[in-house]
Amino acid sequence: MTAPPATGSAPTADALHRIRVRTLWVLSTGQILGGIAFGATASLGAVLASRISGDDSLSGLALALVTLGTAALAVPLARLAQRSGRRWALSIGMMIALAGVVVVVPAAALRSFPLLLLGFALIGAGSTANLQTRFAAADLATDSSRGRDLSVVVWATTIGAVAGPNLVGPGEALGQLVGMPSLTGPYLFTIAAQLLAIALYLVALRPDPLLLAQHLVRAETVDATRVAREDRPRLARYAIITIAAAHGVMVSVMAMTPVHLVHHGESLNVVGIAISLHVAGMYGLSPVFGVLADRLGRITTILIGQVLLIAALLTASFGQHSTSAVTIGLALLGLGWSASTVSASALLTEASSESHRTRRQGRSDLAMNLVAALGAIGAGVLLGGLGYGGLALCGLVIVALVVVLTPFARR
Template sequence: MSAAAATPLTGDIERAQRRTVRVLATGQVLGGVAFGATVSLGALLAADLSGQDGLSGFATASVTLGAALAAIPLARLAARRGRRLALTLGNALALIGIAIVVTSAVVRSFPLLLAGVVLIGMGNAGNLQSRFAATDLATDRRRARDLSVVVWATTVGGVAGPLLVGPGESLGRILGMPELTGSYLFSFGAQAAALALYLVALRPDPLLWAQRLERSGGAGATRIDAVDRPRVARYAIFAVAGSHVVMASVMAMTPVHLAHMSPDGAVTATVGITIAVHVFGMYGLSPLFGWLADRVGRLPVVLLGQAILAASLVCAALFTHSQVGVTVALLLLGLGWSAATVAGAALLTESTPTDRRPRRQGLSDTVMTLSAAVGSVLAGVALATIGYDGLAWCALVLVALVTVLARWGRPSRD
């Protein structure tokens, strides 16, 4: 009787998990379009409104600072009220931020730009947590793959977003918008669509269901159980944060570096294409890295990511004055980030019981984004003082640290 009763419930969970992954993946497509313009144009807008290239890193720093400020509050909200409310609130904050960014260009206010970008970053904190939502009802044998599918979905929007920079600027000129702000029209529409999707379609809420299953101990509860391994979880947080700092710091300075390489001013298309290639690297092969993490283990894939990041930084340092070399470096930078963050997020999730997951996941996103905010500011200073190649060599030190400390990521340590 109990076995027969367990089967339908298990089937319900499987169907709910598949639906959750589809909804989250669609939301990530829209979120990628919305975030693409901010990544491509934020540094350029900051340099334009401030009049100083050295302050260009403050745009990416503000995105990451906003995400850091919102990560834990959104995670706590998710723990109490579910993923759906947390994700929709994040989208609403991003919509307000986009409106403020456009306004800042109209009134030529650098501080107002940073305030708007902070709010966009808060919205991005919600997008980041969607990958964890994909693991709430996932089994151990598919956790990394389900997570990676949601990460992969960002490829479509993330590649399309930067490529829409040119058409967006043309549309903006037709409408009389300030220079560099036209693409935010696409961002606003995509962000609004993502908000509506989560609000309507993310039902049942995966985290609330997982919490009920764990409390009841009923059928399906074993699929979400996890042994608490705090030392492994701490390493996972460090590995994800370190990889993200490397990626964000170098990526944030690339548009400014490319602008210096294009004295004729024809930089918009070059930046859009380079960032699109980078974003493809970040998300395009994430299902492969998820499959590898499920097959060979989380830690080996984290280390694979460090090897790819190291190759990227060496390429950026050696071919710093070549547009092709910089583009290849940005592609590798995205691939290394993808491997490390997909495997690292899975390692963190399975090292933490369900009742503690939102808190640790929020802490991971806070550490990751706050560290990247500091790194982006320092990257702007580094670009102005020791150049793009010097920035790459400095970032290599952090890759080495993540690699050396990998012994703490073995489950046997706890």
């Protein structure tokens, strides 16, 4: 089945349930594969940029270009999904990211910093696809399952994203065997994972969840209530701001942590473990936050996320000279990001009518990555001027913005 049923027909309730479950399995598997690519980029991007440029203050540009690439493709891929479905949008996003990895390797060999940044910008397309996957999980969800469905797909990223940083050592050894430049060997695993993800989406994401959801609305079936909703733009704007703020804080601190730890004499293996725990915090407990969002409410769970972010920033700041404290702060940072992003993504989906939903989802991804890109660029400057502790404290300003806006969203 490659398309929704013809106009006037619709799947039965049981068939729709089976389609929803199978879609979640496909999206979750794709997230595992996509997480491997994210983990390798997060672990090595800043260090690779620092070594090739010879300037630590430019190390944040690696992740900044990833996020800028993600932002640049967020709206075009959302429009593509609106026209052609999630299957093609996700597949093309991963194809562009694969091209980025192919550019990064020769850039490292040539020690070309501009070429390296171009490669990271293209890799951002893979992050766009990964972000869009969580919205794809909500396309066919009900009100009582939207947070859970979305969070299950987010959780699946844990497996790949935790494995990615821990493949740095084996990947580097494999890269040396085949004559690859230093710090690029792990991208061999990234290439393999992205090829598998592309094949998975093209072959298995049928019927397309977004096209089927659109068909249910047009056919005015009973199940159309899953996606046909009253539009609430104020809540949608609050959700977009929350997602962007949490992502900006997370990226700013996480991007500079590898550089901070390496300067304190830690090995790449220790850096990999710290990033793995951070990524585990981002994705590992997302189903818990999804259930909380469904039961306690979206905004209540968002506030839980802000408390976790505050705890993370204070721990990282006052414990900046302790690798253990920095690692704990990173784990809390991931948990705060997870609670905020899962609940706000569910809120954005159900606060938007079907005609506005995909467009707003693309704008949300655009906003979150523009904020993150600016944060990553500024983080390198702040790291040099205020130190790691000062950088973490600056993140409290962004968290405060979300807390202040919350009462207005409730009303």
